[in-house]
Amino acid sequence: MHFGLVAWKDCKNAGLTKLGAIHRGFSFSGEKIYRNRPQWQIAIDFKTAMPEIMMINDPSHICGKRDLLQKVAQKAMDLNFDGLMIESHISPDTAWSDAAQQITPEVYGQMINDIVIREYDPKDIKEKTKLDRLRKEIDMIDDEIMNILASRMKIAREIGAYKKDNNMTILQSERWKEVLQKFVERGSQNGLEKNLLPKSLSRFMMKV
Numbered sequence: 001m002h003f004g005l006v007a008w009k010d011c012k013n014a015g016l017t018k019l020g021a022i023h024r025g026f027s028f029s030g031e032k033i034y035r036n037r038p039q040w041q042i043a044i045d046f047k048t049a050m051p052e053i054m055m056i057n058d059p060s061h062i063c064g065k066r067d068l069l070q071k072v073a074q075k076a077m078d079l080n081f082d083g084l085m086i087e088s089h090i091s092p093d094t095a096w097s098d099a100a101q102q103i104t105p106e107v108y109g110q111m112i113n114d115i116v117i118r119e120y121d122p123k124d125i126k127e128k129t130k131l132d133r134l135r136k137e138i139d140m141i142d143d144e145i146m147n148i149l150a151s152r153m154k155i156a157r158e159i160g161a162y163k164k165d166n167n168m169t170i171l172q173s174e175r176w177k178e179v180l181q182k183f184v185e186r187g188s189q190n191g192l193e194k195n196l197l198p199k200s201l202s203r204f205m206m207k208v
Helices: 002-013 038-047 059-061 066-077 105-116 130-165 174-187 195-202
Strands: 020-025 054-057
Touching: 038 054, 038 130, 054 066, 054 130, 059 066, 066 105
Parallel strands: 020 054
Antiparallel strands: none
């Protein structure tokens, strides 16, 4: 974020004012759902810090496969992005690059028609409350948490299969203590209750 602010100021000082940012997701070695994890919070923080910069979402680059495009495109528009970049090809499967994420012009047209464009502000200005805005941020963070948990669970299943194939015990106490201690320390540093973390983590983090 700091780099983005500095770059924006440098561009303004150089006389460049018609700029835009493209949200293409972020590479993550453990990601199992997207090609590039959206991490919506980063994009929202950027847009909040620099509202004068147009923000475009690139569902094709984020998804890496066409079956997720509609969901990501709708999410971007729900978060008030200024536009979308979607790859289209008359014959996607024969495309020389990124074939899996491209769609035909007909599918593209239907996708655009199906996207719901919502009002940024409620028609009744009295309904625009701080609570409403905070709830939208909570919803976005919850989506990101679920995506991260889903990615982790897929890796955990692979670890479980590995242990089974190699006749290893499912629970390895020392490794579990190490993981738990790490989260307790990090959680405490961020204001989370120590007693809450072990109970919450043990439900989905045993295969480590």
